[in-house]
Amino acid sequence: MSDGELxxxxxxxxxxxxxDQLADPQEEWGREVLERLELRGDETVLDAGCGSxxxxRLLIERLPRGKVIAxxxxxxxxxxxxxVLRPQDEALLANLVDLELEAPVDAIFSNATFHWVLDHDRLFRRLHGVLRPGGRLEAQCGGQGNVAEFERAVDALSGDERFAPYLRGTLLPWKFAGVGETEVRLERAGFVIARLWIEPKRFQPPDPKRYLRVTGLASYLDRLPDDLHDVFVDAVTGSMPRPLVLDYVRLNISARRP
Ligand SMILES: C[S@@+](CC[C@H](N)C(=O)[O-])C[C@H]1O[C@@H](n2cnc3c(N)ncnc32)[C@H](O)[C@@H]1O
Known part of the structure:
Protein backbone atom coordinates (compact mmCIF):
# COMPACT_ATOMS: atom_id res chain seq x y z
CA MET A 1 0.00 0.00 0.00
CA SER A 2 1.25 3.51 -0.57
CA ASP A 3 0.74 6.96 0.93
CA GLY A 4 -2.75 6.24 2.23
CA GLU A 5 -4.50 7.90 -0.70
CA LEU A 6 -7.47 6.19 -2.23
CA ASP A 20 4.35 -11.16 -5.27
CA GLN A 21 7.71 -12.18 -3.79
CA LEU A 22 6.32 -12.86 -0.31
CA ALA A 23 2.89 -14.40 -0.91
CA ASP A 24 3.91 -18.05 -0.38
CA PRO A 25 1.29 -18.78 2.30
CA GLN A 26 -1.46 -17.05 0.31
CA GLU A 27 -0.57 -19.16 -2.73
CA GLU A 28 -0.70 -22.35 -0.67
CA TRP A 29 -4.11 -21.45 0.77
CA GLY A 30 -5.34 -20.39 -2.68
CA ARG A 31 -4.44 -23.81 -4.12
CA GLU A 32 -6.65 -25.48 -1.53
CA VAL A 33 -9.59 -23.19 -2.34
CA LEU A 34 -9.10 -23.85 -6.07
CA GLU A 35 -9.19 -27.60 -5.48
CA ARG A 36 -12.73 -27.19 -4.14
CA LEU A 37 -13.91 -25.45 -7.31
CA GLU A 38 -15.14 -28.01 -9.84
CA LEU A 39 -14.51 -26.75 -13.38
CA ARG A 40 -15.01 -28.22 -16.86
CA GLY A 41 -12.38 -25.88 -18.27
CA ASP A 42 -14.53 -23.67 -20.47
CA GLU A 43 -16.18 -21.43 -17.88
CA THR A 44 -15.78 -17.72 -17.18
CA VAL A 45 -14.54 -17.27 -13.60
CA LEU A 46 -14.13 -14.08 -11.58
CA ASP A 47 -10.99 -13.87 -9.42
CA ALA A 48 -12.25 -11.39 -6.81
CA GLY A 49 -9.21 -9.56 -5.40
CA CYS A 50 -6.70 -11.24 -7.71
CA GLY A 51 -3.66 -9.45 -6.28
CA SER A 52 -0.39 -9.91 -8.15
CA ARG A 57 -2.10 -18.23 -12.76
CA LEU A 58 -3.30 -21.49 -11.17
CA LEU A 59 -6.91 -20.64 -11.97
CA ILE A 60 -5.94 -20.02 -15.60
CA GLU A 61 -4.38 -23.52 -15.77
CA ARG A 62 -7.79 -24.92 -14.83
CA LEU A 63 -9.54 -22.99 -17.63
CA PRO A 64 -7.80 -23.97 -20.89
CA ARG A 65 -10.90 -23.07 -22.95
CA GLY A 66 -12.35 -20.57 -20.51
CA LYS A 67 -11.77 -17.05 -19.33
CA VAL A 68 -10.64 -15.37 -16.11
CA ILE A 69 -11.84 -11.92 -15.12
CA ALA A 70 -9.21 -10.74 -12.65
CA VAL A 84 -0.06 -13.75 -16.11
CA LEU A 85 -3.18 -13.26 -18.25
CA ARG A 86 -3.83 -14.69 -21.74
CA PRO A 87 -5.46 -12.68 -24.52
CA GLN A 88 -8.91 -14.06 -23.68
CA ASP A 89 -8.66 -13.09 -19.99
CA GLU A 90 -9.46 -9.67 -18.62
CA ALA A 91 -8.01 -7.45 -15.89
CA LEU A 92 -10.28 -4.93 -14.26
CA LEU A 93 -9.54 -2.19 -11.73
CA ALA A 94 -12.63 -2.04 -9.52
CA ASN A 95 -13.77 -1.98 -5.96
CA LEU A 96 -15.58 -5.25 -5.27
CA VAL A 97 -18.36 -3.44 -3.41
CA ASP A 98 -19.25 -1.57 -6.64
CA LEU A 99 -18.47 -4.34 -9.12
CA GLU A 100 -20.46 -4.41 -12.37
CA LEU A 101 -19.69 -6.82 -15.21
CA GLU A 102 -20.98 -6.89 -18.79
CA ALA A 103 -22.23 -10.47 -18.39
CA PRO A 104 -22.63 -12.75 -15.37
CA VAL A 105 -19.81 -15.17 -14.59
CA ASP A 106 -20.13 -18.95 -14.10
CA ALA A 107 -18.20 -18.98 -10.83
CA ILE A 108 -16.45 -16.69 -8.36
CA PHE A 109 -13.12 -17.54 -6.74
CA SER A 110 -11.53 -15.39 -4.06
CA ASN A 111 -8.48 -15.85 -1.85
CA ALA A 112 -7.15 -13.73 1.04
CA THR A 113 -9.28 -10.73 0.08
CA PHE A 114 -12.73 -10.46 1.69
CA HIS A 115 -11.34 -9.43 5.10
CA TRP A 116 -9.93 -6.27 3.47
CA VAL A 117 -13.50 -5.27 2.55
CA LEU A 118 -15.25 -3.86 5.60
CA ASP A 119 -18.84 -3.95 4.31
CA HIS A 120 -19.54 -7.65 3.78
CA ASP A 121 -23.26 -7.13 3.16
CA ARG A 122 -22.49 -4.90 0.20
CA LEU A 123 -19.70 -7.21 -0.97
CA PHE A 124 -21.90 -10.32 -1.00
CA ARG A 125 -24.79 -8.46 -2.68
CA ARG A 126 -22.49 -7.34 -5.51
CA LEU A 127 -20.93 -10.80 -5.91
CA HIS A 128 -24.41 -12.32 -6.06
CA GLY A 129 -25.32 -9.73 -8.69
CA VAL A 130 -22.48 -10.69 -11.07
CA LEU A 131 -22.91 -14.49 -10.68
CA ARG A 132 -25.22 -16.45 -12.97
CA PRO A 133 -28.02 -18.48 -11.36
CA GLY A 134 -26.56 -21.85 -10.35
CA GLY A 135 -23.03 -20.41 -10.18
CA ARG A 136 -20.60 -21.26 -7.36
CA LEU A 137 -18.73 -19.01 -4.91
CA GLU A 138 -15.55 -20.57 -3.47
CA ALA A 139 -13.61 -18.27 -1.19
CA GLN A 140 -11.28 -18.03 1.75
CA CYS A 141 -10.34 -14.99 3.82
CA GLY A 142 -9.24 -14.04 7.31
CA GLY A 143 -11.91 -15.07 9.83
CA GLN A 144 -12.70 -14.37 13.47
CA GLY A 145 -9.56 -14.61 15.63
CA ASN A 146 -7.20 -14.22 12.66
CA VAL A 147 -3.65 -13.16 13.67
CA ALA A 148 -4.98 -12.24 17.12
CA GLU A 149 -1.54 -11.83 18.73
CA PHE A 150 -0.45 -9.50 15.94
CA GLU A 151 -3.70 -7.52 16.15
CA ARG A 152 -3.23 -7.09 19.90
CA ALA A 153 0.34 -5.82 19.39
CA VAL A 154 -0.74 -3.29 16.74
CA ASP A 155 -3.72 -2.15 18.77
CA ALA A 156 -1.61 -1.60 21.90
CA LEU A 157 0.94 0.46 19.97
CA SER A 158 -1.72 2.60 18.29
CA GLY A 159 -2.15 4.25 21.70
CA ASP A 160 1.61 4.81 22.15
CA GLU A 161 2.37 8.55 22.32
CA ARG A 162 4.79 8.32 19.36
CA PHE A 163 2.14 6.94 17.03
CA ALA A 164 -1.19 7.98 18.58
CA PRO A 165 -1.38 11.43 16.86
CA TYR A 166 -1.41 9.64 13.49
CA LEU A 167 -3.33 6.50 14.37
CA ARG A 168 -5.88 7.67 16.92
CA GLY A 169 -9.45 7.04 15.84
CA THR A 170 -8.53 4.92 12.82
CA LEU A 171 -10.65 1.84 12.30
CA LEU A 172 -9.05 -1.57 11.99
CA PRO A 173 -8.31 -1.96 8.28
CA TRP A 174 -9.74 -5.49 8.21
CA LYS A 175 -12.87 -7.36 9.17
CA PHE A 176 -12.28 -10.87 10.47
CA ALA A 177 -15.84 -12.16 10.39
CA GLY A 178 -17.20 -15.23 12.15
CA VAL A 179 -19.20 -18.13 10.73
CA GLY A 180 -22.58 -17.12 12.22
CA GLU A 181 -22.61 -13.53 10.99
CA THR A 182 -21.30 -14.61 7.56
CA GLU A 183 -24.04 -17.20 7.24
CA VAL A 184 -26.65 -14.48 7.86
CA ARG A 185 -25.00 -12.08 5.38
CA LEU A 186 -24.60 -14.64 2.60
CA GLU A 187 -28.21 -15.78 2.90
CA ARG A 188 -29.43 -12.18 3.04
CA ALA A 189 -27.55 -11.55 -0.22
CA GLY A 190 -29.34 -14.53 -1.81
CA PHE A 191 -26.69 -17.28 -1.61
CA VAL A 192 -27.35 -20.89 -0.58
CA ILE A 193 -24.50 -22.10 1.62
CA ALA A 194 -22.96 -25.50 0.98
CA ARG A 195 -20.33 -25.22 3.72
CA LEU A 196 -18.93 -22.45 5.91
CA TRP A 197 -16.03 -23.19 8.24
CA ILE A 198 -13.03 -21.85 10.11
CA GLU A 199 -9.55 -23.31 9.66
CA PRO A 200 -6.37 -22.45 11.59
CA LYS A 201 -3.13 -21.97 9.62
CA ARG A 202 0.25 -21.12 11.15
CA PHE A 203 2.96 -19.25 9.31
CA GLN A 204 6.40 -18.24 10.49
CA PRO A 205 7.63 -15.56 8.08
CA PRO A 206 11.35 -15.93 7.25
CA ASP A 207 11.70 -12.13 7.39
CA PRO A 208 8.83 -10.97 9.64
CA LYS A 209 9.47 -7.23 9.25
CA ARG A 210 9.48 -7.34 5.44
CA TYR A 211 6.43 -9.61 5.36
CA LEU A 212 4.38 -7.51 7.79
CA ARG A 213 5.31 -4.22 6.10
CA VAL A 214 3.65 -5.31 2.87
CA THR A 215 0.68 -7.12 4.45
CA GLY A 216 -0.80 -6.37 7.89
CA LEU A 217 1.15 -3.21 8.68
CA ALA A 218 0.88 -1.49 5.30
CA SER A 219 -2.23 0.57 6.01
CA TYR A 220 -0.77 1.69 9.37
CA LEU A 221 2.47 2.77 7.73
CA ASP A 222 0.42 4.74 5.20
CA ARG A 223 -0.73 6.96 8.04
CA LEU A 224 2.63 7.41 9.73
CA PRO A 225 5.40 9.78 8.60
CA ASP A 226 8.33 8.05 6.88
CA ASP A 227 10.71 8.53 9.82
CA LEU A 228 8.38 6.50 12.05
CA HIS A 229 8.00 3.50 9.72
CA ASP A 230 10.99 1.51 11.00
CA VAL A 231 10.24 2.55 14.58
CA PHE A 232 6.67 1.25 14.31
CA VAL A 233 7.63 -2.00 12.60
CA ASP A 234 10.35 -2.62 15.21
CA ALA A 235 7.93 -1.84 18.04
CA VAL A 236 5.26 -4.24 16.73
CA THR A 237 7.62 -7.12 16.03
CA GLY A 238 9.55 -6.44 19.26
CA SER A 239 6.39 -6.76 21.35
CA MET A 240 5.49 -10.17 19.92
CA PRO A 241 6.80 -13.50 21.22
CA ARG A 242 9.88 -15.01 19.51
CA PRO A 243 10.03 -16.69 17.11
CA LEU A 244 7.41 -14.52 15.48
CA VAL A 245 4.63 -16.85 14.36
CA LEU A 246 1.39 -15.67 12.78
CA ASP A 247 -1.63 -17.70 13.86
CA TYR A 248 -3.88 -17.25 10.89
CA VAL A 249 -7.54 -18.26 11.12
CA ARG A 250 -9.17 -18.67 7.72
CA LEU A 251 -12.88 -18.40 6.99
CA ASN A 252 -13.90 -20.72 4.13
CA ILE A 253 -17.01 -20.13 2.04
CA SER A 254 -18.62 -22.65 -0.33
CA ALA A 255 -21.91 -21.28 -1.61
CA ARG A 256 -23.98 -20.95 -4.75
CA ARG A 257 -26.52 -18.63 -6.28
CA PRO A 258 -29.76 -20.65 -6.61
C1 LIG B 1 -3.71 -10.34 0.33
S1 LIG B 1 -4.08 -9.83 -1.30
C2 LIG B 1 -4.62 -11.38 -1.99
C3 LIG B 1 -4.33 -11.43 -3.47
C4 LIG B 1 -4.53 -12.77 -4.15
N1 LIG B 1 -5.91 -13.18 -4.17
C5 LIG B 1 -3.67 -13.84 -3.52
O1 LIG B 1 -4.22 -14.82 -3.02
O2 LIG B 1 -2.45 -13.69 -3.53
C6 LIG B 1 -5.60 -8.94 -1.11
C7 LIG B 1 -6.04 -8.24 -2.37
O3 LIG B 1 -7.36 -7.72 -2.21
C8 LIG B 1 -7.44 -6.50 -2.88
N2 LIG B 1 -8.57 -5.74 -2.33
C9 LIG B 1 -8.73 -5.33 -1.06
N3 LIG B 1 -9.89 -4.65 -0.93
C10 LIG B 1 -10.46 -4.62 -2.16
C11 LIG B 1 -11.67 -4.08 -2.68
N4 LIG B 1 -12.52 -3.41 -1.89
N5 LIG B 1 -11.93 -4.23 -4.00
C12 LIG B 1 -11.07 -4.90 -4.79
N6 LIG B 1 -9.92 -5.45 -4.36
C13 LIG B 1 -9.62 -5.32 -3.06
C14 LIG B 1 -6.11 -5.84 -2.60
O4 LIG B 1 -5.85 -4.78 -3.50
C15 LIG B 1 -5.17 -7.02 -2.73
O5 LIG B 1 -4.69 -7.18 -4.02
Missing amino acids: TPSGAVDWDAATY GRVT VDGSPAMVDQVRG
Whole structure:
Protein backbone atom coordinates (compact mmCIF):
# COMPACT_ATOMS: atom_id res chain seq x y z
CA MET A 1 0.00 0.00 0.00
CA SER A 2 1.25 3.51 -0.57
CA ASP A 3 0.74 6.96 0.93
CA GLY A 4 -2.75 6.24 2.23
CA GLU A 5 -4.50 7.90 -0.70
CA LEU A 6 -7.47 6.19 -2.23
CA THR A 7 -7.08 4.99 -5.79
CA PRO A 8 -9.65 5.49 -8.59
CA SER A 9 -11.39 2.32 -7.36
CA GLY A 10 -11.76 3.79 -3.87
CA ALA A 11 -9.64 0.92 -2.48
CA VAL A 12 -6.01 1.25 -1.33
CA ASP A 13 -2.97 0.55 -3.49
CA TRP A 14 -0.52 -2.25 -2.64
CA ASP A 15 3.20 -2.84 -3.19
CA ALA A 16 2.46 -5.49 -5.84
CA ALA A 17 6.04 -6.49 -6.67
CA THR A 18 7.02 -7.13 -3.05
CA TYR A 19 3.72 -8.88 -2.31
CA ASP A 20 4.35 -11.16 -5.27
CA GLN A 21 7.71 -12.18 -3.79
CA LEU A 22 6.32 -12.86 -0.31
CA ALA A 23 2.89 -14.40 -0.91
CA ASP A 24 3.91 -18.05 -0.38
CA PRO A 25 1.29 -18.78 2.30
CA GLN A 26 -1.46 -17.05 0.31
CA GLU A 27 -0.57 -19.16 -2.73
CA GLU A 28 -0.70 -22.35 -0.67
CA TRP A 29 -4.11 -21.45 0.77
CA GLY A 30 -5.34 -20.39 -2.68
CA ARG A 31 -4.44 -23.81 -4.12
CA GLU A 32 -6.65 -25.48 -1.53
CA VAL A 33 -9.59 -23.19 -2.34
CA LEU A 34 -9.10 -23.85 -6.07
CA GLU A 35 -9.19 -27.60 -5.48
CA ARG A 36 -12.73 -27.19 -4.14
CA LEU A 37 -13.91 -25.45 -7.31
CA GLU A 38 -15.14 -28.01 -9.84
CA LEU A 39 -14.51 -26.75 -13.38
CA ARG A 40 -15.01 -28.22 -16.86
CA GLY A 41 -12.38 -25.88 -18.27
CA ASP A 42 -14.53 -23.67 -20.47
CA GLU A 43 -16.18 -21.43 -17.88
CA THR A 44 -15.78 -17.72 -17.18
CA VAL A 45 -14.54 -17.27 -13.60
CA LEU A 46 -14.13 -14.08 -11.58
CA ASP A 47 -10.99 -13.87 -9.42
CA ALA A 48 -12.25 -11.39 -6.81
CA GLY A 49 -9.21 -9.56 -5.40
CA CYS A 50 -6.70 -11.24 -7.71
CA GLY A 51 -3.66 -9.45 -6.28
CA SER A 52 -0.39 -9.91 -8.15
CA GLY A 53 -1.63 -13.04 -9.95
CA ARG A 54 0.14 -15.93 -8.23
CA VAL A 55 -3.16 -17.74 -7.67
CA THR A 56 -4.77 -16.32 -10.83
CA ARG A 57 -2.10 -18.23 -12.76
CA LEU A 58 -3.30 -21.49 -11.17
CA LEU A 59 -6.91 -20.64 -11.97
CA ILE A 60 -5.94 -20.02 -15.60
CA GLU A 61 -4.38 -23.52 -15.77
CA ARG A 62 -7.79 -24.92 -14.83
CA LEU A 63 -9.54 -22.99 -17.63
CA PRO A 64 -7.80 -23.97 -20.89
CA ARG A 65 -10.90 -23.07 -22.95
CA GLY A 66 -12.35 -20.57 -20.51
CA LYS A 67 -11.77 -17.05 -19.33
CA VAL A 68 -10.64 -15.37 -16.11
CA ILE A 69 -11.84 -11.92 -15.12
CA ALA A 70 -9.21 -10.74 -12.65
CA VAL A 71 -10.51 -7.86 -10.52
CA ASP A 72 -8.60 -5.85 -7.97
CA GLY A 73 -8.95 -2.41 -6.38
CA SER A 74 -5.20 -1.70 -6.39
CA PRO A 75 -3.80 -0.22 -9.63
CA ALA A 76 -0.36 -1.76 -8.92
CA MET A 77 -1.91 -5.22 -8.47
CA VAL A 78 -3.91 -4.88 -11.70
CA ASP A 79 -0.74 -3.91 -13.60
CA GLN A 80 1.08 -6.90 -12.11
CA VAL A 81 -1.68 -9.43 -12.82
CA ARG A 82 -1.68 -8.53 -16.53
CA GLY A 83 1.64 -10.39 -16.71
CA VAL A 84 -0.06 -13.75 -16.11
CA LEU A 85 -3.18 -13.26 -18.25
CA ARG A 86 -3.83 -14.69 -21.74
CA PRO A 87 -5.46 -12.68 -24.52
CA GLN A 88 -8.91 -14.06 -23.68
CA ASP A 89 -8.66 -13.09 -19.99
CA GLU A 90 -9.46 -9.67 -18.62
CA ALA A 91 -8.01 -7.45 -15.89
CA LEU A 92 -10.28 -4.93 -14.26
CA LEU A 93 -9.54 -2.19 -11.73
CA ALA A 94 -12.63 -2.04 -9.52
CA ASN A 95 -13.77 -1.98 -5.96
CA LEU A 96 -15.58 -5.25 -5.27
CA VAL A 97 -18.36 -3.44 -3.41
CA ASP A 98 -19.25 -1.57 -6.64
CA LEU A 99 -18.47 -4.34 -9.12
CA GLU A 100 -20.46 -4.41 -12.37
CA LEU A 101 -19.69 -6.82 -15.21
CA GLU A 102 -20.98 -6.89 -18.79
CA ALA A 103 -22.23 -10.47 -18.39
CA PRO A 104 -22.63 -12.75 -15.37
CA VAL A 105 -19.81 -15.17 -14.59
CA ASP A 106 -20.13 -18.95 -14.10
CA ALA A 107 -18.20 -18.98 -10.83
CA ILE A 108 -16.45 -16.69 -8.36
CA PHE A 109 -13.12 -17.54 -6.74
CA SER A 110 -11.53 -15.39 -4.06
CA ASN A 111 -8.48 -15.85 -1.85
CA ALA A 112 -7.15 -13.73 1.04
CA THR A 113 -9.28 -10.73 0.08
CA PHE A 114 -12.73 -10.46 1.69
CA HIS A 115 -11.34 -9.43 5.10
CA TRP A 116 -9.93 -6.27 3.47
CA VAL A 117 -13.50 -5.27 2.55
CA LEU A 118 -15.25 -3.86 5.60
CA ASP A 119 -18.84 -3.95 4.31
CA HIS A 120 -19.54 -7.65 3.78
CA ASP A 121 -23.26 -7.13 3.16
CA ARG A 122 -22.49 -4.90 0.20
CA LEU A 123 -19.70 -7.21 -0.97
CA PHE A 124 -21.90 -10.32 -1.00
CA ARG A 125 -24.79 -8.46 -2.68
CA ARG A 126 -22.49 -7.34 -5.51
CA LEU A 127 -20.93 -10.80 -5.91
CA HIS A 128 -24.41 -12.32 -6.06
CA GLY A 129 -25.32 -9.73 -8.69
CA VAL A 130 -22.48 -10.69 -11.07
CA LEU A 131 -22.91 -14.49 -10.68
CA ARG A 132 -25.22 -16.45 -12.97
CA PRO A 133 -28.02 -18.48 -11.36
CA GLY A 134 -26.56 -21.85 -10.35
CA GLY A 135 -23.03 -20.41 -10.18
CA ARG A 136 -20.60 -21.26 -7.36
CA LEU A 137 -18.73 -19.01 -4.91
CA GLU A 138 -15.55 -20.57 -3.47
CA ALA A 139 -13.61 -18.27 -1.19
CA GLN A 140 -11.28 -18.03 1.75
CA CYS A 141 -10.34 -14.99 3.82
CA GLY A 142 -9.24 -14.04 7.31
CA GLY A 143 -11.91 -15.07 9.83
CA GLN A 144 -12.70 -14.37 13.47
CA GLY A 145 -9.56 -14.61 15.63
CA ASN A 146 -7.20 -14.22 12.66
CA VAL A 147 -3.65 -13.16 13.67
CA ALA A 148 -4.98 -12.24 17.12
CA GLU A 149 -1.54 -11.83 18.73
CA PHE A 150 -0.45 -9.50 15.94
CA GLU A 151 -3.70 -7.52 16.15
CA ARG A 152 -3.23 -7.09 19.90
CA ALA A 153 0.34 -5.82 19.39
CA VAL A 154 -0.74 -3.29 16.74
CA ASP A 155 -3.72 -2.15 18.77
CA ALA A 156 -1.61 -1.60 21.90
CA LEU A 157 0.94 0.46 19.97
CA SER A 158 -1.72 2.60 18.29
CA GLY A 159 -2.15 4.25 21.70
CA ASP A 160 1.61 4.81 22.15
CA GLU A 161 2.37 8.55 22.32
CA ARG A 162 4.79 8.32 19.36
CA PHE A 163 2.14 6.94 17.03
CA ALA A 164 -1.19 7.98 18.58
CA PRO A 165 -1.38 11.43 16.86
CA TYR A 166 -1.41 9.64 13.49
CA LEU A 167 -3.33 6.50 14.37
CA ARG A 168 -5.88 7.67 16.92
CA GLY A 169 -9.45 7.04 15.84
CA THR A 170 -8.53 4.92 12.82
CA LEU A 171 -10.65 1.84 12.30
CA LEU A 172 -9.05 -1.57 11.99
CA PRO A 173 -8.31 -1.96 8.28
CA TRP A 174 -9.74 -5.49 8.21
CA LYS A 175 -12.87 -7.36 9.17
CA PHE A 176 -12.28 -10.87 10.47
CA ALA A 177 -15.84 -12.16 10.39
CA GLY A 178 -17.20 -15.23 12.15
CA VAL A 179 -19.20 -18.13 10.73
CA GLY A 180 -22.58 -17.12 12.22
CA GLU A 181 -22.61 -13.53 10.99
CA THR A 182 -21.30 -14.61 7.56
CA GLU A 183 -24.04 -17.20 7.24
CA VAL A 184 -26.65 -14.48 7.86
CA ARG A 185 -25.00 -12.08 5.38
CA LEU A 186 -24.60 -14.64 2.60
CA GLU A 187 -28.21 -15.78 2.90
CA ARG A 188 -29.43 -12.18 3.04
CA ALA A 189 -27.55 -11.55 -0.22
CA GLY A 190 -29.34 -14.53 -1.81
CA PHE A 191 -26.69 -17.28 -1.61
CA VAL A 192 -27.35 -20.89 -0.58
CA ILE A 193 -24.50 -22.10 1.62
CA ALA A 194 -22.96 -25.50 0.98
CA ARG A 195 -20.33 -25.22 3.72
CA LEU A 196 -18.93 -22.45 5.91
CA TRP A 197 -16.03 -23.19 8.24
CA ILE A 198 -13.03 -21.85 10.11
CA GLU A 199 -9.55 -23.31 9.66
CA PRO A 200 -6.37 -22.45 11.59
CA LYS A 201 -3.13 -21.97 9.62
CA ARG A 202 0.25 -21.12 11.15
CA PHE A 203 2.96 -19.25 9.31
CA GLN A 204 6.40 -18.24 10.49
CA PRO A 205 7.63 -15.56 8.08
CA PRO A 206 11.35 -15.93 7.25
CA ASP A 207 11.70 -12.13 7.39
CA PRO A 208 8.83 -10.97 9.64
CA LYS A 209 9.47 -7.23 9.25
CA ARG A 210 9.48 -7.34 5.44
CA TYR A 211 6.43 -9.61 5.36
CA LEU A 212 4.38 -7.51 7.79
CA ARG A 213 5.31 -4.22 6.10
CA VAL A 214 3.65 -5.31 2.87
CA THR A 215 0.68 -7.12 4.45
CA GLY A 216 -0.80 -6.37 7.89
CA LEU A 217 1.15 -3.21 8.68
CA ALA A 218 0.88 -1.49 5.30
CA SER A 219 -2.23 0.57 6.01
CA TYR A 220 -0.77 1.69 9.37
CA LEU A 221 2.47 2.77 7.73
CA ASP A 222 0.42 4.74 5.20
CA ARG A 223 -0.73 6.96 8.04
CA LEU A 224 2.63 7.41 9.73
CA PRO A 225 5.40 9.78 8.60
CA ASP A 226 8.33 8.05 6.88
CA ASP A 227 10.71 8.53 9.82
CA LEU A 228 8.38 6.50 12.05
CA HIS A 229 8.00 3.50 9.72
CA ASP A 230 10.99 1.51 11.00
CA VAL A 231 10.24 2.55 14.58
CA PHE A 232 6.67 1.25 14.31
CA VAL A 233 7.63 -2.00 12.60
CA ASP A 234 10.35 -2.62 15.21
CA ALA A 235 7.93 -1.84 18.04
CA VAL A 236 5.26 -4.24 16.73
CA THR A 237 7.62 -7.12 16.03
CA GLY A 238 9.55 -6.44 19.26
CA SER A 239 6.39 -6.76 21.35
CA MET A 240 5.49 -10.17 19.92
CA PRO A 241 6.80 -13.50 21.22
CA ARG A 242 9.88 -15.01 19.51
CA PRO A 243 10.03 -16.69 17.11
CA LEU A 244 7.41 -14.52 15.48
CA VAL A 245 4.63 -16.85 14.36
CA LEU A 246 1.39 -15.67 12.78
CA ASP A 247 -1.63 -17.70 13.86
CA TYR A 248 -3.88 -17.25 10.89
CA VAL A 249 -7.54 -18.26 11.12
CA ARG A 250 -9.17 -18.67 7.72
CA LEU A 251 -12.88 -18.40 6.99
CA ASN A 252 -13.90 -20.72 4.13
CA ILE A 253 -17.01 -20.13 2.04
CA SER A 254 -18.62 -22.65 -0.33
CA ALA A 255 -21.91 -21.28 -1.61
CA ARG A 256 -23.98 -20.95 -4.75
CA ARG A 257 -26.52 -18.63 -6.28
CA PRO A 258 -29.76 -20.65 -6.61
C1 LIG B 1 -3.71 -10.34 0.33
S1 LIG B 1 -4.08 -9.83 -1.30
C2 LIG B 1 -4.62 -11.38 -1.99
C3 LIG B 1 -4.33 -11.43 -3.47
C4 LIG B 1 -4.53 -12.77 -4.15
N1 LIG B 1 -5.91 -13.18 -4.17
C5 LIG B 1 -3.67 -13.84 -3.52
O1 LIG B 1 -4.22 -14.82 -3.02
O2 LIG B 1 -2.45 -13.69 -3.53
C6 LIG B 1 -5.60 -8.94 -1.11
C7 LIG B 1 -6.04 -8.24 -2.37
O3 LIG B 1 -7.36 -7.72 -2.21
C8 LIG B 1 -7.44 -6.50 -2.88
N2 LIG B 1 -8.57 -5.74 -2.33
C9 LIG B 1 -8.73 -5.33 -1.06
N3 LIG B 1 -9.89 -4.65 -0.93
C10 LIG B 1 -10.46 -4.62 -2.16
C11 LIG B 1 -11.67 -4.08 -2.68
N4 LIG B 1 -12.52 -3.41 -1.89
N5 LIG B 1 -11.93 -4.23 -4.00
C12 LIG B 1 -11.07 -4.90 -4.79
N6 LIG B 1 -9.92 -5.45 -4.36
C13 LIG B 1 -9.62 -5.32 -3.06
C14 LIG B 1 -6.11 -5.84 -2.60
O4 LIG B 1 -5.85 -4.78 -3.50
C15 LIG B 1 -5.17 -7.02 -2.73
O5 LIG B 1 -4.69 -7.18 -4.02
